[in-house]
Amino acid sequence: MSKSKILDSIRKNQPGAIPLPEIDPALFADEGNLREAFTSVLTAIGGNVHAVNSPEAALPILKAAFPDAAKILCRVEGIDLNTVDPDSITSAAELDDLDLAIIPGAFGVAENGAIWVPESALSRRVLPFITAHLAIVMDGSQIVGTMHEAYPRLKDFREGFGVFIAGPSKTADIEQSLVIGAHGPLSLSVFLI
Amino acid sequence: MNGHPQAAAAFNRDEAHVDWHDTALWAVRQKRDTMAGTVRNWESLRSLGSQIKAHTLSNLGQYLEQFEKNALQNGVKVHWAADAREHNRIVCEILKQHKVGKLVKSKSMLTEECGLNPYLEAQGIEVTDTDLGERIVQLAKEHPSHIVMPAIHKKREEIDLLFQEHLGTRRSGGDALYLTREARKHLRQRFLQADAALTGVNFAIAETGGFVVCTNEGNADMGVHATPLHIACMGIEKIIPAQEHLGVFLRLLARSATGQPITTYSSHFRAPAPGQEIHIVIVDNGRSNQLGRPEFRNSLHCIRCGACINTCPVYRRSGGHSYGYTIPGPIGSILAPGKDLHRHASLPFASTLCGSCHDVCPVKIDIHKQLFRWRQVIVREEGADFFKTLAMKATAFVFARPGLFAFGGKVGRLLLKITPRFLVYSRLNSWGKQRELPAPPGQSFTEWYKRERG
Structure with a gap:
């Protein structure tokens, strides 16, 4: 059987034990305002960041930014824009014409503008990828400095799927010309409360 | 051979394109430098990355077994493939069991290494590469020329023609925005019609049995979440011990690759969605042999x-x-x-x-x-080429004899001055094919030194 064959070969060939180093997050921590750093990095990678006082305050901004959005799926309390019942969706194909998805983000990472989105924040895993435009609403106090501080927060995470989202989808596969909007959303709006 | x-030499025929290629890649290197410069203690981060990998390789068997155990507990199915042939057979069997006719793939250098696409196509399965660069080379019936930028060798005009032929686009002169939008529409259909999705694995975590896939385009997630079957193929060296180590590698990966702070999507898979299956294929294909070569081991x-x-x-x-x-x-x-x-x-x-x-x-x-x-x-x-061996022997002979070396230098400098150009740059001078020899100096260093300091 291949499993034992592979493991035998590995055990025969692997070197003697080499110690595992400790990671000291303090070594990599930057000083400065996390919210400002997060906003500036996320803007640089193509995200639109808005500071708001409440989820409700995102409503007029979203309406102005996406005046033609006909099909909207919202997973955030306080933003009354849903045009579809999330529970009625039974396949990815039914979301193909989704114009806008609005979802909550768990926390952000200042060094790279990434936002952690667990599966429980979504009605379906495909949601933040298949939508034409994506908006994430997040508590602005929930921002850590680096990825070394992000993973301790996920220590007890047991869900089947979660994703760090950093900006809109993009590609530069044609002669290195950057195009925002590849297979995922064409834009990302982030609302920091 | x-x-x-x-x-x-064939690539070098189009000199203007070589210049473009050279400059474009150097620009990516410079972006990497800029990005690395913004990270406090970047060099310590590199050392950590190296030490974690060295540790992991020294416990590879144990970590793979731990990974398998946890993945199985999460409801993920695990397969082991000793070589490319077994890998292809396993993937094909899973697809056949699920009656898959159409497969969408995100980037996986491992499946390229194993020659999976032609194998599956011969079995009647339609395979669509969905990373834009990979789709371009697939349509052109070529292979990726770079592991991160698969179509970096292709000119925009070529891609324009390719899309006109295969996607029915209009002539655009290689408008990247237009072509990318057209590819998006074309591949969106493929995602929604597919029966299964195959991805690579960037990191597999022994501690959790989960794995991480990184993309900028969102193509891996589009395929995986739109279809009921996800097959993830990984080399044995993709294992890391624990989730906290992702912090190190996700910080290093995109900054080193493209000069981005992180890829747009870092997707963490642990268990299948309701109604979905996840299969992981763990592949050796020569890696455990490389593990046994101490002087080449850390290539893993x-x-x-x-x-x-x-x-x-x-x-x-x-x-x-x-x-x-x-x-x-x-x-x-x-x-x-x-x-x-x-x-x-x-x-x-x-x-x-x-x-x-x-x-x-x-x-x-x-x-x-x-x-x-x-x-x-x-x-x-x-063995070495006859002329190379001869040249090495002659060089060693001359270098061992300072008098002969000095004499040879004198003669050489004189000859270079008086010999006609067509003889100096004859076919025997392979160094001078695309380069000018430096102008011969009037004196050797030894002569100069003796005069100045003697």
């Missing part, structure tokens, strides 16, 4: 960022296809000889040994030293 020099640290490729002066001017191996550039040139020494014997010589690859490697693989070691193995086992 046709090797790197012959293939590189590689996280496939491509930084060594972008910085390599030889790669930038010879193109990825000149290497004739799935993984081109410096890292490919130390991995390929371990797979098939005879076939890839020219690759370790496709280097200036400048060491730039080692300088940028996020997990500190001493690529330049391994290239040199492979050269020694190759000359020992494969």
Whole structure:
């Protein structure tokens, strides 16, 4: 059987034990305002960041930014824009014409503008990828400095799927010309409360 | 035997395109430098990456078993493949069991290495590569020329023609925005019609049994979440011990690859969604042999960022296809000889040994030293070219005799001055094919030193 064959070969060939180093997050921590750093990095990678006082305050901004959005799926309390019942969706194909998805983000990472989105924040895993435009609403106090501080927060995470989202989808596969909007959303709006 | 020099000569025929290729890749290297410069204690981060990988390789068997146990507990199915053939057979069997006719794939250099696409196509399965660069090379019936930028060798005009032919686009002169939007529409249909999705694995976590897939385009997630079957293929070296180590590698990967702070999507898979299945195929295909070669072992640290490729002066001017191996550039040139020494014997010589690859490697693989070691193995086992052996012997003879060396220098300087150009740049002078020889100095260093200090 291949499993034992592979493991035998590995055990025969692997070197003697080499110690595992400790990671000291303090070594990599930057000083400065996390919210400002997060906003500036996320803007640089193509995200639109808005500071708001409440989820409700995102409503007029979203309406102005996406005046033609006909099909909207919202997973955030306080933003009354849903045009579809999330529970009625039974396949990815039914979301193909989704114009806008609005979802909550768990926390952000200042060094790279990434936002952690667990599966429980979504009605379906495909949601933040298949939508034409994506908006994430997040508590602005929930921002850590680096990825070394992000993973301790996920220590007890047991869900089947979660994703760090950093900006809109993009590609530069044609002669290195950057195009925002590849297979995922064409834009990302982030609302920091 | 046709090797790197012959293939590189073909790439070098279009000089303007070589210049573009060279400049474009150097720009990516510069972006990497800028990004690395913004990270506090970047060098310590590289050391951590290297040490975690070294530790993992020293416990690889244990970590793989721990990973399998946890993955099974999560409801994920795990398969083991000793070689490419077994890998292809396993993937095909899973697809057949699920009656899959259409498969969408995101980028996986491992499946390229195994030749999975032609294998599945021969079994009647329609395979669509969904990374834009990979789709371009698939339509052109070529292979990726770079592990991160698969179509970097292609000019926009070529892509324009390719899309006109296959996607029915209008002539756009290579408008990247228009072509990308058209590819989005075309591939969106493929995602929604597919029966299964296949992805690579960037990192597999022993502690949780989960794995992480990184993309910028969102193509891996589109395929996986739109279909009921997800197959993830990974080499045995993709294992890391615990989730906290992702912090180190996700910080290193995109910054080294493209100069981004992180890829747009870092997707963490642990268990299938309701109604879905996840299968992981763990592949050896020569890796455990490489593990047993102490002097080449740390080539298995590689996280496939491509930084060594972008910085390599030889790669930038010879193109990825000149290497004739799935993984081109410096890292490919130390991995390929371990797979098939005879076939890839020219690759370790496709280097200036400048060491730039080692300088940028996020997990500190001493690529330049391994290239040199492979050269020694190759000359020992494969022998060297007759003229090269002769030249080396002659050089050694002269260098061992200072009087002869000084005399030879004098004669050489004189001859270079008086010999007509067509003779100096005759076919015997392969160095001078695309280069001017430096002007001969009036005196040797020894002569100058004696006059100045004597």
